[in-house]
Amino acid sequence: MALVLNEEQSMLQQSARDFLQKTAPVKQLRTLRDQSSAKGYSAEVWQEMTAMGWPAMIIPEEFGGLGFGYTGMGVVLQETGRTLTASPLFSSGLVAASAFLMLANEQQKSRYLSGIASGEMLCSLAWDETLRYQPENITCSATRKNGAYLLSGNKLGVIDGMSASHFLVAAVIAGEADVSLFVVPADAAGVSRTAFHALDTHVLAELQLQDVVLDSEARLGGQSFSLEKLYRLLDIARIGQSAELMGVAAECFERTLVYLRERKQFGVPIGSFQALQHRAAILYSELELCKSLVLGALQKLDEGLVDLAETASLCKSKLSEIAMLATSEGIQMHGGIGMTDEFEIGFFYKRARIVETLLGDRYFHLDRFARQRGY
Amino acid sequence: MSEVTSFRAEVRHWLDQNCPQPMRNPMESEADVCWGGRNVVFQNEAQQQWLRNMASKGWTAPTWPAQYGGGGLDRTATKVLQEELQRITARIPLYSFGISMIGPAILKYGSEELKRQHLPPIVRGEIRWAQGYSEPNAGSDLASLQASLVDQGDHYLLNGSKIWTSYGDLGDWMFCLVRSDRDGPKQGGISLVLFDMRTAGVSTRPIRLISGKSPFAETFFDQVRVEKNQVVGELNGGWSVAKYLLTHEREMIGESGLGQAGTEALGEMVAAAVGLENGRLADPLLRRDIARVEMDEKALALTLERARDEAKAGASLGASSAMFKYIGTELNKRRQELLMSAQGLHALDWSGPQSDSGHLPKSWLRSRGNSIEGGTSEIQLNIVAKHLLGLPG
Numbered sequence: 001m002a003l004v005l006n007e008e009q010s011m012l013q014q015s016a017r018d019f020l021q022k023t024a025p026v027k028q029l030r031t032l033r034d035q036s037s038a039k040g041y042s043a044e045v046w047q048e049m050t051a052m053g054w055p056a057m058i059i060p061e062e063f064g065g066l067g068f069g070y071t072g073m074g075v076v077l078q079e080t081g082r083t084l085t086a087s088p089l090f091s092s093g094l095v096a097a098s099a100f101l102m103l104a105n106e107q108q109k110s111r112y113l114s115g116i117a118s119g120e121m122l123c124s125l126a127w128d129e130t131l132r133y134q135p136e137n138i139t140c141s142a143t144r145k146n147g148a149y150l151l152s153g154n155k156l157g158v159i160d161g162m163s164a165s166h167f168l169v170a171a172v173i174a175g176e177a178d179v180s181l182f183v184v185p186a187d188a189a190g191v192s193r194t195a196f197h198a199l200d201t202h203v204l205a206e207l208q209l210q211d212v213v214l215d216s217e218a219r220l221g222g223q224s225f226s227l228e229k230l231y232r233l234l235d236i237a238r239i240g241q242s243a244e245l246m247g248v249a250a251e252c253f254e255r256t257l258v259y260l261r262e263r264k265q266f267g268v269p270i271g272s273f274q275a276l277q278h279r280a281a282i283l284y285s286e287l288e289l290c291k292s293l294v295l296g297a298l299q300k301l302d303e304g305l306v307d308l309a310e311t312a313s314l315c316k317s318k319l320s321e322i323a324m325l326a327t328s329e330g331i332q333m334h335g336g337i338g339m340t341d342e343f344e345i346g347f348f349y350k351r352a353r354i355v356e357t358l359l360g361d362r363y364f365h366l367d368r369f370a371r372q373r374g375y
Numbered sequence: 376m377s378e379v380t381s382f383r384a385e386v387r388h389w390l391d392q393n394c395p396q397p398m399r400n401p402m403e404s405e406a407d408v409c410w411g412g413r414n415v416v417f418q419n420e421a422q423q424q425w426l427r428n429m430a431s432k433g434w435t436a437p438t439w440p441a442q443y444g445g446g447g448l449d450r451t452a453t454k455v456l457q458e459e460l461q462r463i464t465a466r467i468p469l470y471s472f473g474i475s476m477i478g479p480a481i482l483k484y485g486s487e488e489l490k491r492q493h494l495p496p497i498v499r500g501e502i503r504w505a506q507g508y509s510e511p512n513a514g515s516d517l518a519s520l521q522a523s524l525v526d527q528g529d530h531y532l533l534n535g536s537k538i539w540t541s542y543g544d545l546g547d548w549m550f551c552l553v554r555s556d557r558d559g560p561k562q563g564g565i566s567l568v569l570f571d572m573r574t575a576g577v578s579t580r581p582i583r584l585i586s587g588k589s590p591f592a593e594t595f596f597d598q599v600r601v602e603k604n605q606v607v608g609e610l611n612g613g614w615s616v617a618k619y620l621l622t623h624e625r626e627m628i629g630e631s632g633l634g635q636a637g638t639e640a641l642g643e644m645v646a647a648a649v650g651l652e653n654g655r656l657a658d659p660l661l662r663r664d665i666a667r668v669e670m671d672e673k674a675l676a677l678t679l680e681r682a683r684d685e686a687k688a689g690a691s692l693g694a695s696s697a698m699f700k701y702i703g704t705e706l707n708k709r710r711q712e713l714l715m716s717a718q719g720l721h722a723l724d725w726s727g728p729q730s731d732s733g734h735l736p737k738s739w740l741r742s743r744g745n746s747i748e749g750g751t752s753e754i755q756l757n758i759v760a761k762h763l764l765g766l767p768g
Contacts, residue, residue: 003681257764272768277760284759285698289674292681314670367655370666375646375656 001299003292005075012072016054016079023048024085026344032086033201039163040203041086050119055093058101064114065097070236070301074243074294081247084351086202088122091159094240096123099168099181099233103220112166112183123183124164125237126155126207133360135234136227138179140209142171142219149173149219151182151190151212157358161205162195168220169209170230178224188212200350234359235312239297241355242312242319246287246294248355249319249326252348253283256330263335276333283329286322293318310372317365320356327352382452386459393428395421398466404734408470411500413547429468430499436474439482444495472541473497473504475627476620477550477607480567484608484616493548493569505546505572507537507594508617515754517552518561518614522596524553524568531555531568533576533599539748543592544579546572550620556611567613567620569605576600586740587733624749625700626692641669641710645717661716668709675702697750697758704745705752711742 005013024045032042049055057073059065066072073094080089097116100109115121130137140153151171158167167184184191190212196204216222260271260280270276297315300308327349331338338345356362398421402408409415409422417423429435432446437453439445448456471478478497481489496502513520522535533553540546549572556564570577576599581589608616642656642665649657656662679699682692692699714735715722722739724730746752760766 002684003677004684257766260766269767271766274757277764277766277768278753278756280764280766281698281701281756281759284764285702288698289671289678289702292677293674295681296677314673318670318674366663366666366670369670370642370656370662371654373640373642373666373669375642375651375662375665 001303003295003299005071005295008068009071009075012068013075013079015052016076017082019048019052020079020083020085024080024083024087026084026347029084029086029201029347030344037201038195038203040160040197040201041088041163045085046087046089046119049087049089053117054089055097055119056117057093059097059113059117060101063109064117066117070239071295071298074240074298077240077243078247078250078294081244081249081351082251084200084248084347088124088160088163090237090240090244091124091164092116092119092122095125095159095233095237096166096168098236099125099220102233103181103225103230105221108183108217108220121166122160122164123166123168124158124160124205125170125233126158126161126167126184127170127234128157129153129155131156133357133364135231135360138170138172140169140171142173142180142182142214144173147216149182149214149216151184151209151214153209155207155209156204157196158193158205158207159358160203161193161207162203164205167191167207169207173224176224178226179230180224181220181230182214183218183220184209184212184214188214198354200347200354202351202354232306232308235308236301238312238316238359238365239294239301239308241359242290242294242297242315245319245323245352245355246290248348248352249287249290249323252327252330252345253280253287255345256280256326256333259334270333279329279333283322283326287326290319290322310369313360313365313369313372316360317362317369320352320362320365323352324349324356324362379451379455383455383459386456387462389432390459390463390465394463394465395424397421398425398468399463400466401464402466407466409468409500410470410503410542410545412503412545413501414545415500415503425466426468426500433498435469435471435500436478436494436498439478439494439498443482443490444498469500471497471500471504472506473502476506476623477504477569479623480550480607480616480620483619484567486604488604489569489607502547503542503545505540505543505549505592505594507540507543507549507551509539510536511538515751517617518565520552520554520565522551522553523557524555524566524601530603531601533568533570533596533601535596537594537596538582539591540579540594541591543594544581544589548572549577549594550607552613552617555613562614564611565613565617566610567607567616568601569607570599570601574599574601584741584744586737588737588741590741621750622693622696625696625755628700628704628745628749641665641672641713645713648717648719648721661713664709665713668706668713671702671706672710675699675706678702694758694762697755698763700749701746701752701755701759704742707745708742711739715739 028042053066054076056065057068058070060067100113116123129139143150164186166186169182169184170179171182172179190210192208193205196206198204260276261269263270293315297311300311330345331349334345337343409426433441433444434446434456437446437448437456441447474497478494481493510520510522524531524533548569550567550569553566553568554564555566576597578595579592581592583589645665646656651657682695686692718735722735725733725736
C-alpha cells in the first residue's frame, strides 16, 4: 500500500477540517472551560459528528457502521487534534468499538455496535488503577454467583467517564490469570463515579464499583483473555492517540511559523534569525518523521496486522516527545504572549501532555519498544 | 499474466543465468566495491563478469533511456528489478558518481553530443568521474568559487584548484564548477564543465582524514585546456545544474546512512556486546539512546518511502532532500557514537588482530564528515527554513 491517503481519505480529511474549524474551533474549548462543562465537550457538536457517521467509522456495515477503516478514523482524530475538539469519538468510537470488534461474540456485537455507531451509546474503557501507568496491574475482581458476576474495584482515568452510558471494565475472575472485560451500564446499582477535571477541560472519571451485579452476557466474548491479546486493544488506542497528537503538533507548528513570519523585532521578522530558523527546520524534520509513523501504523491496522506492540509503542513514544517539543517550542517562540491564557497556543501544550500521559507516556513506550526489539 | 509479473519472471530467469554465484553474497568490506574506470582492478573474474552482464542490459543505470545505454525501465519495472536483486542478495555491480550524479545532470541539461559521448561509457563502468565543487575559500558558500575559465577562441583555459574531490586521485574525468564570468551576481557567472583528468596541467593530492583514510583529494589546474563542447547546460548557467546535482547528492547521502541501518540492527549489535539483564540491556542509559536511534531509523525509512510515494514517478525530492540529508547524517553519527560506547576498549583498537583493521573507530571518525560533506547540516537547515518553510531572509 502506498504511504499516502487515497482519494476518499483525502476528501474525508478536508471535510473534517472544514467542519471542525467552523463548528468546533479552539475557542469552543475555552468556552467549555469557562462554563466548567460537566461533560467536557459540546453535546451539539457531538450530535453533528454522529450525524456525519464519525463514531461509525471503523464499524462494519453489517453492524450499522460505515466500514471506512482505521485510516479514516485516524484522519478525523488528527483533525480533532488541530482544533483541540473534545468529544467521545476516541473513547467510544475508536477504543470501545475496537474492543467489541476484537473480543465480543456475535450477539454482543449486534447488541452494542449499532449503539456506538449511532452515538446513542457512549462506552468508555475502564482499565487503569494506578497513578503511574501500569496496565498489568488489575485488581478489580469479578466473582461468580448464581450464574451472574459480582464486580468490585476502583478505576482511574476513565476517559469521558462522566458522560459514558456504559463502561468496559477490566477485571480478574478469582482463580484466573487472564483478564475479562465486562460491559457495565453506568446506572447499574453499585456504580458510582467522581469527576476528575484534567488540566485542559478534559473530564476523566474515577469509578467505584461495589458488588455490581452483571449477567453472564456482560462478559465480552464470554471468556477471559491473556493480557498479550488485550494489549492489542490498547495499542489500537495508542495509535489513535498518536494521530491526535500529530494534529496537535502540526497545528501548533503552523501557527508558530506564521508568527515567525509576522512578528517583528529589531526591525525585521524574527523568522529571519538563524537561531529560530534552525529550530523551526529541526521541528519540521521531526514532524515529517512523525507523519510517516502515524500513517504507517494506521495502514497496518487496516491491513489487520496482529502484533502491534512495536509499531504502537514506537508511534506513541515518538509522537509524545515531538508533540511536547512542538508545543513547548510554540510557547517559547511566541514569547510572552505564548504564556498568556488569552492566547491559544498554551491549550496545545496542555492537550499534548494529557494525551501523552494517558495509556503510557514516552518512557513507558520506549521501554516497551526496546523489549519488543529484544533488548 | 500481468506485465509486471512477466517482467519479474524474465528478470528472475536472467539473473539466474547471469549473476555469478560469488556476487550473491553481501559485500564484506569497502574492498568489495567496484568503482570501474580506466584503471579498474577487478577483485576476481566474477566481479568483472557481473558488471559486464548488468551493463549489457543497461541495468547499471536502469532508468536511463536505452538509446544511451540505459535500461529504459519505468519506476515500477525498476522497483521489480531492485526487488529481484535484493532477493538473491546480489551485490551492486558498479558504484559510480557517473550514474548517481553527473549522468542525471547530462540527461537533463546536456547536449545530444554530450549524452552520446558520456552516458554509454558511464553505464559500462569504463570511466570513473570525480566531482570538482568545493574550493579552499568556497565551502558552505559554494557560489563564491574562483577557479577560472577563460575563453581562448576555439577552447577554454582553466586555472585554480578544488578541494574535497571525492576519490579525486582515482578519477578519469572530472565534472567541475568554474567561474566563467566575474561580473554580475556570483551565481550568474558559474559554468559546469567536463574534462579528462589526463589533460596536461591537472594534478591531484590525496587528503588524509582523522580516520587515517583518504577518500578526498585536492586538485590543481594549471592552464588546463577544456573543449568548447564540454559545457553542461548554458555557459554561465551552471548554478542551476549544480543545485540539481547537489539535490541528487543529498538524496544519495541521506539514503546511504539508511542502507547501513537497514542491514544491521543497532540494538542487536549492542546487546551482543553489553549483555542483557532480565531481558533488558544491562546499561539502562545506553539502552534508552539505542532505542531512540532505532526509532528514528525506522521513522526515516518510512518517511523516504512516503516521499517517493508522494512524488510523481521518478521525480526528484527537491528541497526535501536537504531534510533527508540532515536527518540521515545526524542519525548515522548518533549510531556510530553508540557503537563506540558499547564496545569499550575494543572500540579504541586501531590495528590489533581483533580490530578488523580498526573498522569501528575508523567508521566512527569518518561519520563526523557526513554532516559536513555535500553541504553541512547547518546549510541543510537553512535550505529547509527558506525553501520548505518560507521563512524570510
